[in-house]
Amino acid sequence: MWLRRQGCLRPAGCGVEELRRRRREREAALRKARREQQLISKRLLRDDAPEEGEGGCVAVILGQAEIQQFLQLAQRGTEEKERGRALVSLRRGLQHPETQQTFIWLEGSMRTLVGLLTSNQALLQLEAARCLHELSHSEQSAVAEACLPATSYLLTYLSGHSSDFISPHVTVLEALGYALSQLLQAKEAPEKIIPSVLGSTLPQHMLQLLQPGPKLNFGVAVEFAWCLHYITCSQVNNALLITHGALSTLGLLLLDLAGAVQRTEDAGLELLACPVLRCLSNLLTEAAVGAVGEQMQLRDERVVAALFILLQFFLQKQPSLLPEGLWLLNNLTANSPSFCTSLLSLDLIEPLLQLLPVSNVVSLLVLTVLCNVAEKGPAYCQHLWPGPLLCSLLGTLAFSDTEVVGQSLELLQLLFLYRPEAAQAFLQQSGLQALERHEKEAQLQDRVHALQQTALHS
Amino acid sequence: MQLPPAVHARLAGGPGAAEPLPVERSPKAGAVPFRFTARQVRFPREHEFFEDGDVQRHLYLQDVLTQVAGAPERPRVPEFTCQVAGCCQVFDALEDYEHHYHTLHRNVCSFCKRAFPSGHLLDIHILEWHDSLFQILSERQNMYQCLVEGCTEKFKTSKDRKDHLVRRHLYPADFRFDKPKKNMSPATPRATVQVSAEALGAEGEQVEGDAMEVCSEPAGERHTAGRRIPPTICFGQGASRGFKSTKKRNKHQ
Numbered sequence: 001m002w003l004r005r006q007g008c009l010r011p012a013g014c015g016v017e018e019l020r021r022r023r024r025e026r027e028a029a030l031r032k033a034r035r036e037q038q039l040i041s042k043r044l045l046r047d048d049a050p051e052e053g054e055g056g057c058v059a060v061i062l063g064q065a066e067i068q069q070f071l072q073l074a075q076r077g078t079e080e081k082e083r084g085r086a087l088v089s090l091r092r093g094l095q096h097p098e099t100q101q102t103f104i105w106l107e108g109s110m111r112t113l114v115g116l117l118t119s120n121q122a123l124l125q126l127e128a129a130r131c132l133h134e135l136s137h138s139e140q141s142a143v144a145e146a147c148l149p150a151t152s153y154l155l156t157y158l159s160g161h162s163s164d165f166i167s168p169h170v171t172v173l174e175a176l177g178y179a180l181s182q183l184l185q186a187k188e189a190p191e192k193i194i195p196s197v198l199g200s201t202l203p204q205h206m207l208q209l210l211q212p213g214p215k216l217n218f219g220v221a222v223e224f225a226w227c228l229h230y231i232t233c234s235q236v237n238n239a240l241l242i243t244h245g246a247l248s249t250l251g252l253l254l255l256d257l258a259g260a261v262q263r264t265e266d267a268g269l270e271l272l273a274c275p276v277l278r279c280l281s282n283l284l285t286e287a288a289v290g291a292v293g294e295q296m297q298l299r300d301e302r303v304v305a306a307l308f309i310l311l312q313f314f315l316q317k318q319p320s321l322l323p324e325g326l327w328l329l330n331n332l333t334a335n336s337p338s339f340c341t342s343l344l345s346l347d348l349i350e351p352l353l354q355l356l357p358v359s360n361v362v363s364l365l366v367l368t369v370l371c372n373v374a375e376k377g378p379a380y381c382q383h384l385w386p387g388p389l390l391c392s393l394l395g396t397l398a399f400s401d402t403e404v405v406g407q408s409l410e411l412l413q414l415l416f417l418y419r420p421e422a423a424q425a426f427l428q429q430s431g432l433q434a435l436e437r438h439e440k441e442a443q444l445q446d447r448v449h450a451l452q453q454t455a456l457h458s
Numbered sequence: 459m460q461l462p463p464a465v466h467a468r469l470a471g472g473p474g475a476a477e478p479l480p481v482e483r484s485p486k487a488g489a490v491p492f493r494f495t496a497r498q499v500r501f502p503r504e505h506e507f508f509e510d511g512d513v514q515r516h517l518y519l520q521d522v523l524t525q526v527a528g529a530p531e532r533p534r535v536p537e538f539t540c541q542v543a544g545c546c547q548v549f550d551a552l553e554d555y556e557h558h559y560h561t562l563h564r565n566v567c568s569f570c571k572r573a574f575p576s577g578h579l580l581d582i583h584i585l586e587w588h589d590s591l592f593q594i595l596s597e598r599q600n601m602y603q604c605l606v607e608g609c610t611e612k613f614k615t616s617k618d619r620k621d622h623l624v625r626r627h628l629y630p631a632d633f634r635f636d637k638p639k640k641n642m643s644p645a646t647p648r649a650t651v652q653v654s655a656e657a658l659g660a661e662g663e664q665v666e667g668d669a670m671e672v673c674s675e676p677a678g679e680r681h682t683a684g685r686r687i688p689p690t691i692c693f694g695q696g697a698s699r700g701f702k703s704t705k706k707r708n709k710h711q
Binding site for chain 1: 459460461462464465466468469471473474475476477478479480481482483484486487488491492493494496497498499500501502503506507508509510511512513514515516517518519520523551553554556557558560561562575576605606607608609623626627629
């Protein structure tokens with residue numbers, strides 16, 4: 001639903017340049033908000049929403065009696081359209097924080113809404129999902145929390161249908177995932193909300209909704225993948241997620257995404273790829289990984305192949321996600337001789353080097369991954385030289401960023417240590433001059449000197 | 459970025475890990491003044507590393523939510539009727555019909571005609587309501603299974619199960635998936651047209667009393683004509699209910 005609608009919203013008479021300008025402004029505003037720790041402010045999600053798309057929809061404060069009236073009409077009205085209109089009126093009211101408060105404190109209101117979310121009438125279900133959306137925008141966590149108890153029930157009801165792609169059900173599932181993701185971003189989420197979510201069967205439901213295959217609905221998966229990300233990066237109890245098979249589910253999903261990229265179905269794939277990469281990366285750092293059975297771990301070499309296909313995709317469509325992909329690559333290779341071997345046997349060193357010019361952050365990560373490979377010893381370095389690596393390193397030594405140069409020096413040390421012939425080649429390619437330029441740099445000089453010595457004595 | 463063909467071939471291949479090359483480290487590696495150690499990294503929620511991805515996510519949400527708030531475009535078609543025997547519901551939008559069919563006709567119990575949200579819940583219903591062995595077995599062991607997939611608890615009575623659903627899985631307190639078998643006596647048989655907002659099979663829950671109970675009257679016990687709601691008005695909720703039949707169910711496809 002989300003993606004089908006993308007591109008439908010074009011304010012009338014708006015040129016491409018104008019749209020780009022607005023997008024840049026919005027992006028800048030979001031960056032600023034995030035740095036001020038305000039990104040979760042739901043207000044931001046609505047601030048820029050122009051009135052054009054809504055036809056003059058204005059948030060209205062509704063009192064208790066009015067809310068009750070609308071709910072009753074929605075529940076027991078005689079005509080479906082009339083019932084739908086009651087929900088539309090309710091939704092407009094729910095755009096206002098006061099109405100939200102009144103709603104959640106009104107007895108039976110959530111219950112009624114939940115009932116409507118499982119209505120056997122499509123229109124009502126859709127409108128109820130919109131009301132849920134409004135509620136999940138609330139700044140007050142009490143409101144979002146009021147939605148939580150119904151989640152397990154709704155997921156049981158709705159996931160029975162996930163294979164049918166029934167539009168209203170899918171809409172409700174997405175709304176639910178979105179509501180949950182809002183809840184999980186609250187400041188108090190790690191202490192209060194996440195433990196209770198982890199203690200329920202929600203994680204299993206969520207993972208089920210992320211299983212690749214014909215039943216996977218993209219929009220639903222996006223919302224629940226973000227939920228999973230907010231849970232994992234809060235580091236409350238990731239071991240539990242691992243015992244539920246999170247690593248293998250997400251690994252398979254990654255393979256699926258790479259497959260979709262290959263089929264050039266790229267409409268917004270990065271929206272799902274991002275949270276999946278983050279979850280995998282964070283989960284891999286858990287000690288629990290070593291403690292679970294074989295099939296719960298992540299050892300499949302295809303994950304490396306998939307990741308590179310995604311990196312190639314990011315390079316073209318969304319370069320800002322390259323660091324996140326490389327972060328996963330680091331976590332895969334750091335302690336795994338097998339994954340390091342895969343990088344070599346699949347000939348992925350050269351593609352990796354092609355990413356060096358992108359940005360300093362990317363260069364640093366690429367060099368770190370290469371260090372992960374090199375530090376495993378001579379058998380690995382044999383595959384690193386002869387090859388394009390040395391030439392690339394001479395290039396990165398010319399970068400101005402100290403950290404990038406520093407990491408290049410680390411890699412050179414490992415290379416010279418395990419593959420002494422490389423040091424000779426380095427000399428022959430004017431390596432010493434490349435090093436000299438950094439002799440005065442405080443953070444680098446000790447390492448520069450050490451390398452100069454090694455090279456000269458090789 | 460050029461990827462060797464082996465990569466695409468590998469993705470299409472079977473699962474498996476690479477046989478690792480032998481690892482052999484020297485103590486000089488990463489020794490002072492060098493400092494490299496291969497190490498996994500984790501980032502907490504607020505880390506600036508996530509800034510770009512978070513901003514993209516929010517841009518997407520801003521776009522989407524503006525659309526969600528708008529009125530739904532619903533393509534209309536010439537009116538048509540549901541073709542399932544006994545159902546006379548009329549539609550003018552395919553989406554509505556699709557929804558109606560899947561919610562009311564898809565997972566239907568062939569004994570009592572009740573419709574359920576999923577095959578899983580239908581299976582449980584048949585087991586508990588139409589299997590003569592079930593009652594016998596449940597006297598000796600816990601047979602009422604938790605309705606949430608992934609939870610392996612079983613209970614002696616359906617009330618115990620309900621308590622578990624409420625306590626453990628945070629279901630609404632007045633929620634009822636199953637109906638107690640005792641008879642309810644509704645004041646008057648209401649036209650059920652206006653009260654079927656609830657999920658079926660999710661029988662009951664939000665609306666007090668009502669059509670659910672009227673519909674759930676066991677056919678064998680109350681034959682008063684005035685109380686039987688004809689199926690056509692009941693949106694397929696089912697008027698009659700067979701008991702203890704041992705016929706195999708016949709799932710609608």
